[in-house]
Amino acid sequence: MFTGIIEEIGVVNSLTGGTVGRLVIASKRVIEEAAVGESVAVSGVCLTVTSIASGQLSFDAVPETLARSTLTDARPGDKVNLEAALRAGGKIGGHFVQGHVDGVGTVESISSLGDSAVIRVSAPPEVIRYVVEKGSIAIDGISLTVASCDEAGFEVAVIPHTLKVTALGLRRPGDRVNLETDIIGKYVEKFTGGHAASGGLTEELLRETGFI
Secondary structure (H helix, E strand, O other): OOOOOOEEEEEEEEEEEOEEEEEEEOOHHHHOOOOOEEEEOOOOEEEEEEEEEEEEEEEEOOOHHHHHHHHHHHHOOOOEEEEEEEOOOOOOOOOOOOOOOEEEEEEEEEEEEEEEEEEEEEOHHHHHHOOOOEEEEEEEOOEEEEEEEOOOOEEEEEOOHOOOHHHHHHOOOOOEEEEEEEHHHHHHHHOOOOHHHOOOOOOOHHHHHHOO
16 A cells, blocks of 8 residues: 655666566665565556665566556656555555556646646546546556546646656656556445446535545
């Protein structure tokens, strides 16, 4: 479990293929307390540390993980967001993020708003059904608040600090990003008998069930 508060920007050293992909990332901060067998979110993807050596964290990535996330596009030198797993008693600065990517979106536009930015992301239907205005969403593992949404995508307003300390500040229109919706919406759908199947979780339904 994570909170969507990025601890550092790591750098991809290599991604080798095979039955199981081997991802090696250079780290300075997260590596200090990391241990083999622990989880680290890599741009929103929960991965298990398999080895630690010479300032590098290594992870195994199965084909399913690569196919469902932007990690399949990883190249040496790419910047990725890193967050260690939440420890008992730790602060929850964002929202509960599982590190289970729901889908891949595409950055459609980035509009400057002073030193901040408004970013619009197009998203597949299986993601949009759980996106609500003022709700939470994780983009590349970053906990953000949805400013507006429609059937094709959504917008988030990003403060200067987030642009500076995460790889989101490096994204450009056309870039693919990992998306994870708030788990609360999925439980609401299940508990209300799958009402979202024909049109998604509406704000009205969420209000009726007391979740917003």
